[in-house]
Amino acid sequence: EIVLTQSPGTLSLSPGERATLSCRASQSVSSSYLAWYQQKPGQAPRLLIYGASSRATGIPDRFSGSGSGTDFTLTISRLEPEDFAVYYCQQYGSSSWTFGQGTKVEIK
């Protein structure tokens, strides 16, 4: 099973700043099978990025994904108040999915 490790655990930033979130896989992951989700308290997760770098429908262009192999990154170019949330990476392989443990982006 591929393990996804996200870092940092918590990111304390101010609105307008840039956020860089990391997701590292224990084995190589096809870029087609790497996704990012956002979850706010009391809400279901929302798909942000699929295929490592493609934005889902309705996702603002301040969100971008990059990476390949074992290292992937989610970047939020300028944080808006509604972006403070927990972010999860996810990979698919061998007919199963695994998630990273999450990165919390909090207001500094």
Next chain:
Amino acid sequence: EVQLVESGGGLVKPGGSLRLSCAASGFTFSSYSMNWVRQAPGKGLEWVSSISSSSSYIYYADSVKGRFTISRDNAKNSLYLQMNSLRAEDTAVYYCARDNEQWPVFDYWGQGTLVTVSS
């Protein structure tokens, strides 16, 4: 508008059983694979099970294999999760989630239903 509405959660004793349901609307349910994903209180997301559009392919996480059974009724636009031999560690919010047609990602999620396993 795509809607997924879970129900059936509640308090159950260890060793007990529970059946979750997910009512789907706003899309052609019979064309999509569906999934259950859970989240223990204050913890991260864990994929539980997946079922293909015609129920031909079914997969489970190792943590629930042999205890949980996923099924669907395309005529009723409904997804189910039968949970047996429940343990304290099964306590979580259970979400149903739609599989995207082209990519192995979950593009729509329900609001979740809480399952609490406790004596």
